[in-house]
Amino acid sequence: MENNIVLPEDVIYLLDTLNKNGYEAYIVGGCVRDSILGRQPQDWDITTSALPEETKSLFPHTFDTGIQHGTITVVRNKVNYEITTYRLDGEYHDGRHPDAVQFTPDLKEDLLRRDFTMNAIAYHPKEGFQDPFSGREDIARELIRGVGVPAKRFQEDALRMLRCVRFAAQLGFAVEEETRTAMAENAALIEKISAERIHEELDKLWRSPYPEKLPLLLESGLLPHIDHLWAEQMGRLGEGLIPQLKAAPNTSACRWTLVLQNYREAEAKAFCKKLKFDNSTMKEIVLYLRHFHEETPQTAYGVRKLAGTLGEDITRRLFRMQAILHDKTAAQKAENLLDQVLAAGDCLNLKGLAVNGEELMAAGIPKGKHLGAVLNALLEDVLREPAHNEKNYLLQEAQKRKDEV
Known part of the structure; x- marks a missing residue:
């Protein structure tokens, strides 16, 4: 565990400027x-006895980030x-932000006033x-513990309960018993938190290196709220x-x-909209749900x-x-086939066809639905036999289909 912290030069400059004044x-x-x-x-945050206006007077490039809460941003x-x-x-009537702050x-x-002892440590190079709350000792013990009275910390900001679980999954730490109890007793307060912030914390949780901390979430009482x-x-997945x-x-x-593997597509969409997922991620989730219970393709064509x-x-x-949820051997074969298909440069879609719509229209194929049908038929031919992706061959095939409905 580090006894001294090597600070970036700009951070030292900021500390020194405040100290010298x-x-x-x-x-x-x-x-x-x-x-x-x-x-x-990822970031270097500074706390100071200087009032916001005093801090602003010391640095040429600043902007007000949350000046009502005492925070300004210095650009260096x-x-x-x-x-x-x-x-x-002050009081936290919305369960997230203080109604007012008092400088001290x-x-x-x-x-x-901070959430966990490991986050309530300050440092100066000199x-x-x-x-004061033994945060370094808790870090050494790999323990997450609420500062002071944990229940009060959660009542101030209910998002801290999800952050507690997320930190455990990111760091591999245990959660101290009183802090766990306070989380369960105050779980209903998570209903005060915006969907965006809940989604953000859960997203970090799923992508953390210690998913074995999942029982903390299941036992927290947060999920029904x-x-x-x-x-x-989630209870069924366990x-x-x-x-x-x-x-x-x-x-x-x-x-x-x-996490949503047992959802139908419509249920997944509703859940994603409720938690304010971006459209791209929601669409990708729905695609996976649509396809991953299907049989894994075992041919190059498939x-x-x-x-x-x-x-x-x-x-x-x-x-x-599919390798995780179903047949690992079949999924591995499919991925090997994908590698072969990509290495060969096989045509996969209309963009890869050796002819385009303009060339087919020049060859006499009428514009409209019929043109689309001919293009799709040529693509199907090429998907089955990649060697057919050659302009002369495809133009000849298009002429054969010219009068087809």
Whole structure:
């Protein structure tokens, strides 16, 4: 575990500037936690005794991120750094954001309002760690523990309950008993959280490296308050979902498809719309649900036809999920056939045909439905026999079909 943190030069500059002007300043939160764990922080957040206007006066390039909550963003060398004044949070009537904040000169009071002890650690290169809630000890024990009274932390911001499960799955940590109990007792508060934020946390959860932490979610009591049907389906899948998630391609659509594997297409669409999925991911999930219970193609023709419909990447991922859910040998054969088809450069769709609609119309095929029917017939011919994808051959075949209905 790291005893000292190597900070980027720009972060040191920000801390030094605040210090030289008489203010306390520390890096805080996730960047400290990740540094202790030897992980590369995604962001470097700073907490300070300086008021927002005082911070703004020290740096030439700033903008107001959440100035009502004490946060401004300093831009240095095209990188954004959030700097937040020490604060006390007021009441949380919406279960997510404080109604108001009160600035405080006391770092410990600022750390007390944070979610988990591992995220309530501050650090300064000259002063070392400020860790009043033993967060480093909990990190060493691989334990997630709510700061102060866990139930109060969840009542302030109900999303913290899902974040708790997500952190466990990302880090492989256990959840401390009082924190687990508080999560179960306050599960209904998740109903106050927006669908977008719930979706974001669940998406990170499915893609985390420790899906064996899934029982935390199943036992939390959160699922019925997110969606009743989904809670029932997850209960049926149970821990059998864990090895499936471990084996699946690490994309949102693939992982969510496994989570929704017993849904009908219409049910999946309704669920995705409820949780505000983007259209692209929703459509991909529906494609997988439509096809992965079908028989896996075992001929080059079948693979060409499927890849032409779904695209190369989705077809490959489909085969890999069929390997997880159905016949691994058949799925492996299908993926090998896909490799052969792609290596050979076989035509998979109308774009790959050696003739196009304009050339067929020039050859006398009338525009409209008949032209489309001829193109599709030529594609079917080429899918069955790739060597037929040659312009002269296809034009001759088109003439034969010229008068067909």
